[in-house]
Amino acid sequence: MTRIVEVEVHDVRFPTSRTGDGSDAINRGDYSATYVELRTDGPHVGAGFTFTNGRGNELTCAAVRALSHHVVGRTLSELAAGPAAFVRSLTADPQLRWLGPEKGVIQLATGALVNAVWDLRAKSAGAPLWQLLAEMSTEELVACVDFHHISDALTPAEAAAILDKGRVGLTERLAEVARDGFPSYTTSVGWLGYPDDKVRALARAAYDEGWRAMKMKVGGDLEDDVRRAAIIREEIGPDALLMMDANQVWDVDEAIAAMARLATFGPYWIEEPTHADDVLGHARIRRAVDELTGGACRVATGEVAANRVIFKQLLQAQAIGVMQVDACRVAGVNEVLAELLLAAKFGVPVCPHAGGVGLCELVQHVAIFDYLRVGTALEGRMVEYVDHLHEHFEDPVRTREGRYLLPDQPGYSATMHPASIAEFSFPDGPAWR
Amino acid sequence: MTRIVEVEVHDVRFPTSRTGDGSDAINRGDYSATYVELRTDGPHVGAGFTFTNGRGNELTCAAVRALSHHVVGRTLSELAAGPAAFVRSLTADPQLRWLGPEKGVIQLATGALVNAVWDLRAKSAGAPLWQLLAEMSTEELVACVDFHHISDALTPAEAAAILDKGRVGLTERLAEVARDGFPSYTTSVGWLGYPDDKVRALARAAYDEGWRAMKMKVGGDLEDDVRRAAIIREEIGPDALLMMDANQVWDVDEAIAAMARLATFGPYWIEEPTHADDVLGHARIRRAVDELTGGACRVATGEVAANRVIFKQLLQAQAIGVMQVDACRVAGVNEVLAELLLAAKFGVPVCPHAGGVGLCELVQHVAIFDYLRVGTALEGRMVEYVDHLHEHFEDPVRTREGRYLLPDQPGYSATMHPASIAEFSFPDGPAWR
Incomplete structure (x- = not known):
């Protein structure tokens, strides 16, 4: 009976802004993690984190501390017996809920804590998370989901x-x-911060490595977007998939106008064409892009969708053709489960958001479980891959010719090397001094 | 040329949970404020705050500190010359935006800072905020609004x-x-925490004081809600307005079922019938409640609506008949302006959310400006009033027979007594030691 005895939080930041890695139309920062360790009276440490963009990582760290009393002192078997109630104790805390509700800093922190609990469960079971989930009974999985506020779209049955x-x-x-x-x-x-020749060289190299789907950032100057799209399409040929990502920078009508230009380059999807909260705006853009491309280009969003209520509406409004859940933005594995099930109900494939710090490590488990047990078809399913910062993880993702290899270590692949935590701890680690 | 030289933040908490004041279906806390003082090289101090529910107030305090470099060193005339760009520098900070975007802790903190700037502007102008705004030229007011992501619903023209x-x-x-x-x-x-006899006595007393509109909390046990509604309706008679507030506790279908029972008591509106993010859910509830009551009962929401994009959609979807902006939840006066204008465009009256700590003090300015210059009709317009914690403000609201009296002191009525700040500072003030 493993008991959680302490929550340790680390503010870990990598100085990515110095190279332009990760730059897009709206974010330019230092990829960071609010890294959580659950100390127990047993042999394992649960690791979880949420990704942030540099400044402000101290806020999610503080939010983890504010929520940690819901976790400390609890046993793994207790948490496993009432998983939805456990998550609800965090998301519906009668004082902290006001700070969201279920969005922003407090939701990101909830994600870090809940993910750490799942890492601990998977390590205790000696299985990678995808396997732990895939082997759970239907009843156990359904019990993980908080159906509150989504029961109009998805019932437990x-x-x-x-x-x-x-x-x-x-x-x-x-x-x-x-x-x-x-x-x-x-x-x-x-990335928007890269010059044309770097984009050309990277597109060529990726194609040579076997990638047949790649994503570019758009939403800066439209002529720049057009020129860069032409460069990439030249390098990857007509058949490889080219995705575009505007990181929410456009207004609804701007998005439609921009896509009228960019449709020439045969985008497979347009991601985050407008504000993440704008369900109705995404629905309008989806209808317009459908018309522009005869249904060839999908609307995708999700990395900043705060919770299952936003995802529910995106599906109800037929606003998206691709759902991009993020493993940390929402309240951890339990809420991701709700979102996978919603997507399956509405017949929309899930292509999880990754990149940042460690998001690839997490979402490979999500996507594989989704394929094995929920979505059950590979068509339209892909996991994002970004080649940053994997060296800081004990069980980093492995890819071969544009595909993720099945993770086989126990846990949620969330554990960072102690040396990386020490080196990049903010503000006192050597990297920041 | 006044320059802001320092941002001082106070974590102020009032132990309201000890009495059940402020208890509803989802929140039970200690009414708190992240209280901001802008020190300047001139004679005035700008005061602003955001309201929170107790634990976690340290997070909004920390978020104010994380954002304060956008304010320190700037002059009032500079901020007045580019008001939308100023607010955008906070809401679209390329690192901090990830933590929202434009929602939760970071948005609440933005509201506190932006409100403090407006308090400073109004004090410097020697006018109450409502007057400063009402006397501004159309061009100046339009320049305050960030139309980003709402231009599909409201243009500058x-x-x-x-x-x-x-x-x-x-x-x-x-x-x-x-x-x-x-x-x-x-x-x-x-309040849900009050026993029946207290509810009866309070309803009678309020009626006797001249109130002809009052709100009850619902969303606990439905039979309790029915019994309490009956008590209040008995006391206030058939003509006074009775509003109901479920604080988001219901699922969409539950809300519709509950209103089928509660419609008997002639509610004027049902407030927050479901999750604050659920635009489509509110729209469905609105259609059902319309049908149940022949249009007599409106759907109201807004105190937890994170930003103008959510309000835009509530209006586009015809989901609400009453819009309840909160002065602190969104990014301060500038974003409130956007929301008042959106409401006017869609013909929906604004009844601002108040209560908490100091929200009444703020929103009286908002509602009066709205009536004077934007909405221009009193029909359906009311400001919420809660009789808590006014004694801590230097320029508290004054009411007479259920009406707010026009505030006449310079500023945004946001300044707290230094003695109150000292007494209730958390965790070191005498009230908390």
Whole structure:
């Protein structure tokens, strides 16, 4: 009976802004993590984190501390017995809820804590998280989901039916992923901060490495976007998938006008065309882009969607053709489960957001579980890949020819090297002194 | 040329949870303020704050500190010359934006800082905020609004037309408010934490004091809600307005079912029937409640609506009949202006959220400016009133027979007594030691 005895929080920041890595139309920062360690009276330490963009990482660290009394003193078996109630104790804390609710700093911190609990559960079970989840009974999985405020779109019975159906063919799907890896795309080619020749060289290199799907950032000057899209399309040929990501910079009408220009380059999706909260705006853009491209270009969003209520509406409004859950933005694994189930109900594929710090490490588990047990089809499913900062993790992602290889270490692949934590701790680590 | 030289932040908490004041279906806390003082090289101190619910107030305090470099060193004339760009420097900070965006802790902190700047501007002008705003030219007011992400619903030209039209009859409307005060309703009668006999006594007392509109909390046990509604309706008679507030506790279908029972008591509105982010859910509830009550009961929400993008959608989806902006939840006066203009464009009256700590003090300015220059009709307009904690403010609200009297001191009525700040500072003030 493992008991959590202490929550330790580390403010870890990597000085990525010095090179332009990760620069887009709206974010330019130092990729950072609010890194959480759950100390227990057992052999394992639960690791979890949330990704932030540099300044302000102290806020999510403080929020983890403010929430940690919901975790300290609890046993793993207690948390496993009432998983939705546990998450609800954090998301509906009668004083802290006001600071969200279920969004922003407090939600990011909840994600870090809940993810750390799942890492601990998976380590205790001796299984990678995707496997722990895939092998859980339908009843156990349904019990993880807080259906509050989504029951109009997904009932527990509907969720159970999806998960039961997901048992069929699971062994075959698992064998396939173990053999071939999981489809992926790379975002490392077209950050806004990169000059044209770097974009061209990176696109060519990615293609040569086997990537057949890559994403560029748009939303700066439109002529720049057009020129960079032409460069990438030249390098990758007509058949590789090219995704575009505007990081919310456009207004609704601007997005439609920009896509009228950019549609020439055959984008597979346009990501975050406008403000993350704008469900109705995304729905309008989706209809316009459908018309512009005869349905060839999808609208994608999710990395900044605060919670399952936003995702529910994006689906209800038919606003998206690709759902990009983030493993840390929402309240951790439990809420991600809710979102995978919602997506399955509405027939929209999930392509998790990754990059940042350690997001690739987490979402590979999410995507693989989704394929094995929820979505059950590979069509339209890809995990984002960014080649930053993996060296800081004990169990980093491994890719081969544009595909993620099946993670096989126990846990949620969230554990950072102690040396990295020490080196990049803010403000006292050597990297920041 | 006044220059802001320092931002001072105080964590002020009042132990309201000890008495059940402020208890509702989802919040039970200690009414608190992240209180900001802008020190200048001139004679005035700008005061601003955001309201929180106790624990976690340290997070909004820390967020104010993280944002304060956007304010320190700037001159009032500089901020007045580019007001939208100033607010955008906070809301679109390329590192901190990730923590919202424009929601939660970082948005609450932005509200406190921006409100403090407006308090300083109004004090420097020697005018109450409502007057400073009402006397600004249309061009100046339009320049305060960040139209980013709302231009599909409201253009600068449309905003200018609304504000120009608002000049007509302004003198008469002002004379009327100065004479009669501004309509109001009270929320002090029906907190969930109060026993039946206290509710009955408070409803009777409020009626006797002249209140003809009052709000009860619902969303606990439905039978309790029904019994308490009956008590209040008995005390206030059939003609006084009774509002109900569920504080987001219901799922969409639950809300509709509950209103089928509660409609008997002739509610004037149902407030926060479901999750604050659920635009489509509110729209469905609105259609159902319309049908249940023949249009007599409105759907109201807003105190937890994070930003203008959520309000825009609530209006576009015809989800609300009453818009309840909060003076601190969004990014301060500038964003409130955007929301008043959106509401006017869609013909929905604004009844600002108040209560908490000092929210009544702030929103009286908002509502009066709205009436004078934007909305221009009293029909359906009321300011919430809660009789808590006014004694801590230097320029507290004054009411007479259920109406707010026109504030006449320079500023935004945001200044707290130094003795109150000292007494209730957390954790070292005498009240908390």
